Amino acid sequence: MTLEDYCRAARGRQLDWLIDYLRMPSISSSPDHRDEVRHCGQWTVAEMERIGLKNGRLLETGGHPAAYAEWLEVPSAPTVLVYGHYDVQPVDPLELWDTPPFEPTQRGGELYGRGSVDDKGQVLMHWAAIEALLHTQGSLPINIKMLVEG
Numbered sequence: 420m421t422l423e424d425y426c427r428a429a430r431g432r433q434l435d436w437l438i439d440y441l442r443m444p445s446i447s448s449s450p451d452h453r454d455e456v457r458h459c460g461q462w463t464v465a466e467m468e469r470i471g472l473k474n475g476r477l478l479e480t481g482g483h484p485a486a487y488a489e490w491l492e493v494p495s496a497p498t499v500l501v502y503g504h505y506d507v508q509p510v511d512p513l514e515l516w517d518t519p520p521f522e523p524t525q526r527g528g529e530l531y532g533r534g535s536v537d538d539k540g541q542v543l544m545h546w547a548a549i550e551a552l553l554h555t556q557g558s559l560p561i562n563i564k565m566l567v568e569g
Contacts, residue, residue: 422555426547433547434530436466440505440539441523441532447483447506447569456506460484460569463505463542467565470550483569490549491562498562503542506569507534542567 420428445459446452460477463486468475472488483506491498510520510533518524523532534540545565552559 420555422551425551425555429547429551433543436547437530437535437540437543438523438532440466440543441530441534442521443505444521445506445534445569446509448509453483456483456569459505460486460567463567464488466546467567470546471553472549472563472565478566480568485569486567487565489562489564490559491564492558493560493562496559496561498564501545501563501565502567503545503565504538504568505534505542507539508537 440459440462443455443459443462444452445456447456457477460483464475464477467486467488472490475486475488477484478487486505510516513520517526518531520533523530523535525531530540549559549563
């Protein structure tokens with residue numbers, strides 16, 4: 420299967436993948452959501468390992484944990500750090516939302532939900548590219564260290 424064919428075939432599954440990620444209320448600035456932030460970090464590690472990254476783990480910090488995984492299989496290739504975050508900003512004022520912030524909604528070809536742009540959407544975009552390359556090519560052209568903060 421070509422890379423393009425894989426991406427076309429995976430589109431619906433990857434959209435569902437993003438929706439699952441966006442449903443997690445990982446509001447890092449709210450002590451009430453501390454457990455959800457940790458759960459989201461654990462899910463992030465599991466997903467990075469599922470797509471083929473290795474040595475996934477939560478890195479404890481002075482605040483919320485960071486999710487880390489790597490793919491260091493080409494010793495002669497450069498190593499790139501891919502950075503993002505899985506936490507989201509508070510949703511207040513809630514009355515300004517047209518739909519619930521943690522129930523992603525598609526309208527006019529767009530997906531609305533807290534974190535869809537900042538930053539779960541971008542994190543998942545990197546995962547989708549890594550997954551597609553590993554599935555179709557069996558390797559990556561570079562080494563990757565991925566750090567996703569909470």
